[in-house]
Amino acid sequence: xAISRILLITLAALFVGACSQPxxxxxxxxxxxxxxxxxxxxxxxxxxxxxxxxALFFEPALSGNGAVSCSTCHMPAxxxxxxxxxxxxxxxxxVRRNAMALVxxxxxxxxxxxxxxxxxxxxxxxxxxxxxxxxxxxITGNEEAILARFKTDDYRQLFAxxxxxxxxxxxxxxxxxxxxxxxxxxxxxxFDDYAYRQQDDAMSESALxxxxxFFSERLExxxxxxxxxxxxxxxxxxxxxxxxxxxxxxxxxxDGEGAYPQEDTGLVEITLxxxxxxxxxxxTLRNIELSAPYMHDGSLPSLDAVIAFYAAGGRxxxxxxxxxxxxxxxxxxxxxxxQDLKQFLLSLxxxxxxxxxxxxxxxxxxxxxx
Amino acid sequence: xNSRQQLTRYKLWxxxxxxxxxxxxxxxxxxxxxxxxxxxxxxxxxxxxxHYGETALACNAFFKHGGYEWAxxxxxxxxxxxxxxxxxxxxxxxxxxxxxxxxxxKTALIWVGQGCDREPTSNNYNQQLLLGIxxxxxxxxxxxxxSMAVPFQENHANPLTQPSPLNISEMxxxxxxxxxxxxxxxxxxxxxxxxxxxxxxxxxxxxxxxxMRSPEQECAMPNRFTVVLTKPLASTSLAIDLKHLLxxxxxxxTPSCMFQRDAETSCRILADNINTPGLxxxx
Numbered sequence: 001x002a003i004s005r006i007l008l009i010t011l012a013a014l015f016v017g018a019c020s021q022p023x024x025x026x027x028x029x030x031x032x033x034x035x036x037x038x039x040x041x042x043x044x045x046x047x048x049x050x051x052x053x054x055a056l057f058f059e060p061a062l063s064g065n066g067a068v069s070c071s072t073c074h075m076p077a078x079x080x081x082x083x084x085x086x087x088x089x090x091x092x093x094x095v096r097r098n099a100m101a102l103v104x105x106x107x108x109x110x111x112x113x114x115x116x117x118x119x120x121x122x123x124x125x126x127x128x129x130x131x132x133x134x135x136x137x138x139i140t141g142n143e144e145a146i147l148a149r150f151k152t153d154d155y156r157q158l159f160a161x162x163x164x165x166x167x168x169x170x171x172x173x174x175x176x177x178x179x180x181x182x183x184x185x186x187x188x189x190x191f192d193d194y195a196y197r198q199q200d201d202a203m204s205e206s207a208l209x210x211x212x213x214f215f216s217e218r219l220e221x222x223x224x225x226x227x228x229x230x231x232x233x234x235x236x237x238x239x240x241x242x243x244x245x246x247x248x249x250x251x252x253x254x255d256g257e258g259a260y261p262q263e264d265t266g267l268v269e270i271t272l273x274x275x276x277x278x279x280x281x282x283x284t285l286r287n288i289e290l291s292a293p294y295m296h297d298g299s300l301p302s303l304d305a306v307i308a309f310y311a312a313g314g315r316x317x318x319x320x321x322x323x324x325x326x327x328x329x330x331x332x333x334x335x336x337x338x339q340d341l342k343q344f345l346l347s348l349x350x351x352x353x354x355x356x357x358x359x360x361x362x363x364x365x366x367x368x369x370x
Numbered sequence: 371x372n373s374r375q376q377l378t379r380y381k382l383w384x385x386x387x388x389x390x391x392x393x394x395x396x397x398x399x400x401x402x403x404x405x406x407x408x409x410x411x412x413x414x415x416x417x418x419x420x421h422y423g424e425t426a427l428a429c430n431a432f433f434k435h436g437g438y439e440w441a442x443x444x445x446x447x448x449x450x451x452x453x454x455x456x457x458x459x460x461x462x463x464x465x466x467x468x469x470x471x472x473x474x475x476k477t478a479l480i481w482v483g484q485g486c487d488r489e490p491t492s493n494n495y496n497q498q499l500l501l502g503i504x505x506x507x508x509x510x511x512x513x514x515x516x517s518m519a520v521p522f523q524e525n526h527a528n529p530l531t532q533p534s535p536l537n538i539s540e541m542x543x544x545x546x547x548x549x550x551x552x553x554x555x556x557x558x559x560x561x562x563x564x565x566x567x568x569x570x571x572x573x574x575x576x577x578x579x580x581x582m583r584s585p586e587q588e589c590a591m592p593n594r595f596t597v598v599l600t601k602p603l604a605s606t607s608l609a610i611d612l613k614h615l616l617x618x619x620x621x622x623x624t625p626s627c628m629f630q631r632d633a634e635t636s637c638r639i640l641a642d643n644i645n646t647p648g649l650x651x652x653x
Contacts, residue, residue, distance in 0.1 A: 033528065033530050033531055034530055035530070194582060195545075195582040196528075196530065200579075208580060211580065211581060211582065212580065212581055215543065215544045215581045217543075217570065217628040217629070222539070222543075222544075223540065226539025226540060226542065227529070227537070227539030227542075228529070228530055232539060232540065234539075238531070238532070238533055238534060238537055239534045239537050239538070240471055240534065241471050241472075241494070241534060241535070241538065243494060243538065243540065320563075322559060322564055326443065326555060326557055326566035326568070329566065
C-alpha cells in the first residue's frame, strides 16, 4: 500500500509539475499574412508580461529621480518618438541622437541608430535604463530605491502574474519592457489596406502616384527602405538572414573624406572600420509623418526637407562624400511629384496604432510607493 | 505477498509507466522533423566561384575593367528550375533544391558583396547550390540547365508570404515587376568623381494597375536567360566570369542598366553577353 501511495503522489506531482500553465501566451495583433517577430526563448511573450511592461513604460518612478519615464522620449502620439532634435535624460543630460520611433521594432535585425551588436530589445534597453554617459533613466546608483517603489499591492500582483512570484527585479523589468515594446506592431495604414488587403480605393490618386515614384529606380528610395517594414533588414518568422542595413546618406562631409561631426560618427564607433563613418540604420517609414524631426540628429525638420535632401543627393559637402551610399545619387522632382511622394509617405500613417488603448498609458496606473 | 497481489502491483507499475509517458509526451514540445534530412543524405554541393577573368572575387573585392579599378559592392543572382541530363539519355530531369535560408525547392540566391568577411557565417553570403541528387547519380550527369531568374508565379507573388530568399527586400522591385534576377553594384574612385554603376536585371514591360498589383500575364520582356552547360566528369564547381558579362561595356562612361530609361544602351550589350556562352563555366 505504501508503494501505491508513493506512486499516486508521484503521479500527482508529475501531472501538476509537467503541465502547470505559464502566463497566458500573448495574442499578436497582426493581420493575416504578416509574419510574427522573432522572440528570444528567454523572454516569451505573455499577456501578463506585456501588461507589466506597459505599466512600467509609462511610469516615472522607474527613473532615478522620478522625473521621466520611457514615454517622455517615446510618446505614443508621435509613434513613440519625440518631436525634438534630441532628447534629455532624467537629470538634464543631453542625449545626442533623435529618439527613434518604436514601430515594429520587434522585426529589427539590429536596434538603435548605429549599432550592429544590439540584436534584441532586451540588450538595447540596458542603455537608456542604466547608461551614465549620458544619464537617461538614471537607474545606476539608485537600484534599490527604485525597486522599493514597486513593493505595492498593485505591482506585486503584476509581477506575480507575469513571472510567478511577486519579486520586482531589474531582469524582470527589462524583460517586461521588451515585451511591451515588441507588442507595438503597426499594420493598419491606408497603404496596408491598398497593398496587402487589396482595397483599391484606400489611397488617394496623388499617394498612388507617389508610391510609383517611391518604388522606382529613378528615386531608389526602396533600396534602403524596402520590405513590408520599409527598412532594409527585417528578421521574422519567414526571414532569418541579417543583411547590411547601415548607410551613409551624405548628411555631412567635414573633411572631404566623408567625416561626420565628432559628436556622432555612426557605426564606425562600434566597428572601428573607417568605411563605416557616418553609417546609420535606415529606420522604418511606417508612421513617419508622426516622428519629425528626422535623421539621427534630428537635423531635418519636416518630410518636405527630407524629400529635398534626397533629391539633392545629400546636404552641402555631404553630396560629394566618398562614403555616401551609391543609392543616394539625387533626382529631380516637379512640384507635383514632390507632393505626390509626400502624400505616399503620409499614407503610411496608422491612426489606430497611436490611438489604441493598449499602446497608451493605463487610465488607472498601478500605484507605486514614493 | 500472494501472486494476485503481485499481479496487481505489476499492473500498477505498467499503468504508471504508461501515464508518465503520456504526461511527458503531452507536455513537452515535439522535436521538429528535419524535412531536408533525407535529401541531405543524397545531396550535392556545387560551389559557385565569382571571377573577373583570372581574378577571383570574394568579399570586398576589387577588379580592373576598362583601365579603372572597381569595388564590388554586391553581386547577387537568382537561379531556378534546375534540370539535369543523365549520360546516354535525352530527357531533362528536374532537380529539387534543398531548402534553407538561401534556397526554396525551386529557386536559389547567390549573394556576394561587401561586409561578408566581418562575420563569416552563412547569414551574409552564399556561394553554393545544394542540389537534391545523390553523388552516384551526379556522376552520371552529362549536362545541367537552369534559369537565371525567378519563375513567373513566385516572381510576382505577395512578398509577405514568400519564404527566404524570395523575401529579401534588396532583390525585390515591386509586385508588378517582381524581383531583380541579377544585381551587380560597382563603385570606382579612379575617375575625377566617384562613379557608381549598377546592373539590375529583371522582367520589364509588365502590365498591372499599380506597382503593388501583380501582372496576370508574363511581362513583355521577361528577361529570363537560360544557361545550358555540358558537365565534364572531373568538374566540381561553377565559375561566373564578370569579365564576360561586362565585355564591351564602358562602365566608366555609360550609365547604369537598371531598365529605367530607354537610352540604356549598355542593357543591350549586357543581354548579348549573357546570351553568349562563357558567363558560366565548369571548373
